[in-house]
Amino acid sequence: MTHPRVFLAIALAVIFAATPSRAGQDETTVYLTVDQAPKSLFPGAQIERKDVPSTPEFKEKLKAKLGRVTPTVWEDSYRTFTATQDNKKIGYAVVVDEIGKVNPFTLIVAATPEFKVRDVAVMVYREPRGGEITQKRFLAQYKGKGSGDPIRLDKDIVGISGATLSVIGANRAVHKALSVLELVYQ
Numbered sequence: 001m002t003h004p005r006v007f008l009a010i011a012l013a014v015i016f017a018a019t020p021s022r023a024g025q026d027e028t029t030v031y032l033t034v035d036q037a038p039k040s041l042f043p044g045a046q047i048e049r050k051d052v053p054s055t056p057e058f059k060e061k062l063k064a065k066l067g068r069v070t071p072t073v074w075e076d077s078y079r080t081f082t083a084t085q086d087n088k089k090i091g092y093a094v095v096v097d098e099i100g101k102v103n104p105f106t107l108i109v110a111a112t113p114e115f116k117v118r119d120v121a122v123m124v125y126r127e128p129r130g131g132e133i134t135q136k137r138f139l140a141q142y143k144g145k146g147s148g149d150p151i152r153l154d155k156d157i158v159g160i161s162g163a164t165l166s167v168i169g170a171n172r173a174v175h176k177a178l179s180v181l182e183l184v185y186q
Contacts, residue, residue, distance in 0.1 A: 027128040032121060034079060038093045041110035041119045042083035045090055052078045052184050065179045072099055078180050091118050092181045098173035100127045101165040109177035117142045130166030147178035
């Protein structure tokens, strides 16, 4: 007769051998495409797209504007949008990438004509953890923030346990997005 512990060890070995490993697998979740994103933040508005090349001069201006905030400034260009409704400009938006823990995530930040955050949406999330930052409840904390406002974890933005690096990345991304919009549209 086989001892119960041996049987348990064999059963667990079979189960783990049959369970695929998540390591190395693609963790990408696409929530919005580039065409869908501005329309979701400005429903019913007319959207005009403008691609802005991220030249060395633009990158230097952006880094200078960001000052102490140090997001990655790696994009080759920025997809920006102007939203109008009833022949009145109602805001701007830009798509940016920022690093989470290991992989970049893509989000779109919509701003008012005064360059305050109107709305934020995660378009693509590529991390195995921290996906809670994609939730509207979390993203709503950015509304009304401007490029000069501090956006700090646990001071201005309530963090999420287990998603600290993603929250910090989102904070940097919002600062970067607002600064890009001001450089392009002010």
